Amino acid sequence: MSPREVFLALVNGVVEGRWRELPDLYAEQTHVVHPFDPLRAPALRTRDELREHFTPTGAGPEIRRTPVNITIHETTDPEVIVAEFEYRGTVNGKPFTQPAIFVLRVRDGQIIESRDYFDHMSIAYSRGQLETLVAAMKKSLP
DSSP: OOHHHHHHHHHHHHHTTOTTTGGGGBOSEEEEEOTTOTTOOOOEEEHHHHHHHHSOOSOSOOEEEEEEEEEEEEOSSTTEEEEEEEEEEEETTEEEEEEEEEEEEEETTEEEEEEEEEOHHHHHHHTTOHHHHHHHHHHHOO
């Protein structure tokens, strides 16, 4: 798959809840970071770590979403794309919009590197978890 096809498989796999298939979009050794994560979670470096990342916990709010306003920018490097998009949907029936930018490096049809830029504060707010996130930030940051 091309980088564009891999990205589309990723965002559509998320909205369709294909959690078991999503790790297969990544190389066995990869590097996935969320630079805006206020808790500064470490990079995900293996497919097994991604499998754990994508495994639903069964807890939490009911989330329905659709990727919209997708713009994919191809770069001079054929492995790299920049994808701008939004997830729009509902959390427990309440509407939300979550803008995002992914910078993906795809080799041989698998993601070998990704920087996923989300607004984690608005995500926490829409899920009713803002106070919990702020408390965790106070404990974890210097």
